[in-house]
Amino acid sequence: MRALLWLLLFPLMAIAHPGGLDAQGGHRDRQGGQYHCHRDPCLSNQVLQQQAIDEAEQENRSFSTLYDRREWPHWLDLSGNCRDARAEILIETSRISVDFHDARKCVVDRGEWIDPYSGERVFDASELDIDHLVPLKHAHGHGGHNWPTSRRRDFANDPSNLLPVKASLNRSKGSSSPDQWLPPNKDYWCEYGRRWSSVKSHYQLMVTPPEQATLEQLASHCPPSKDIVQH
Numbered sequence: 001m002r003a004l005l006w007l008l009l010f011p012l013m014a015i016a017h018p019g020g021l022d023a024q025g026g027h028r029d030r031q032g033g034q035y036h037c038h039r040d041p042c043l044s045n046q047v048l049q050q051q052a053i054d055e056a057e058q059e060n061r062s063f064s065t066l067y068d069r070r071e072w073p074h075w076l077d078l079s080g081n082c083r084d085a086r087a088e089i090l091i092e093t094s095r096i097s098v099d100f101h102d103a104r105k106c107v108v109d110r111g112e113w114i115d116p117y118s119g120e121r122v123f124d125a126s127e128l129d130i131d132h133l134v135p136l137k138h139a140h141g142h143g144g145h146n147w148p149t150s151r152r153r154d155f156a157n158d159p160s161n162l163l164p165v166k167a168s169l170n171r172s173k174g175s176s177s178p179d180q181w182l183p184p185n186k187d188y189w190c191e192y193g194r195r196w197s198s199v200k201s202h203y204q205l206m207v208t209p210p211e212q213a214t215l216e217q218l219a220s221h222c223p224p225s226k227d228i229v230q231h
Contacts, residue, residue, distance in 0.1 A: 026204075037206070067140045073149065074136070074156035082106035085157045086130045093164050098125075116191070117169045117183035129170035131163045132156070133192075134199045137175035142206040151203075161199045179214040186221070193218030 025039035037043045075084045083091070087108050091098055094111030101109040108125045115122055122128055136144075136156055144152060155161065173181045183192055193215050200207055207215070 026206075066145060067137050069136060071149070071152060072136045072140070072144075072156045073153040074132075075130075076153065076157050078157060085159075085162065089130050089159060089162045090125055090128070090164055092159070113164050115166045115169070116163060116188045117165045117173075117185055119185040119187065120166065122164075122166065127166060128164045129167040131165045131170045131173065133161050133163055133195055134203075134205070135173070135175040138177055139203070139205055142200075142208075144203070144205065155203060158199075160195070160202075177208070177211045177214075178218060179208075179210040182214075182218075189218050190222035194222070 021038055025043065026037040075086050077084045079088070082104055083106055087106065090108040090111060090113070094108075094113055096112045098111035099109045101107040110123055110125060113122045113128060114120070115128070117131075132139075139155060144155065147155075169183070178193065178196055182189060197215055199205075
């Protein structure tokens, strides 16, 4: 039923939100910030997504049955220095110089990190997971299933979408979007919403209405921007 409603709404959306379309056949509404589909492949992708959501609600299981994590190459050593994406993020975000677990300096052992999801200080790298802020499974269900492997690899190893967080919180979040899960540390809500929106926009991933509503609420936690003084 929901998939049928989407199909009925698409022509109305095309009329209500005219404008240039991207390569996926959609565009982001400049006023509301939502991503709208007007033609294929975006239309077909969104229908498939909604069908998967309906299927999950009926059978009480994960929304994207077609997702295979192995199709998203991650934790790669893209620089060829023996340090994978996890190690690179740990080195980049540590507040002090890190210690390594091995003589080749490939695996990070200790440092000092502030977990943005909890606000807690962490010194042992083994206590941290590297979270995909926009999860791979979520990306898959919102347009990424149609990407070539090269784009999936870029997304899965993009530093702008990676955060060192406590393992328990990363696993608690799972593949949830902001309307389903938010960090316990409310002081990070503003930045969380900003980064989520930035990644989604950059990769032209679809944003659902509940997700957009939550992002707008998160934006209300951001300090007002300073007015630019004209001279």
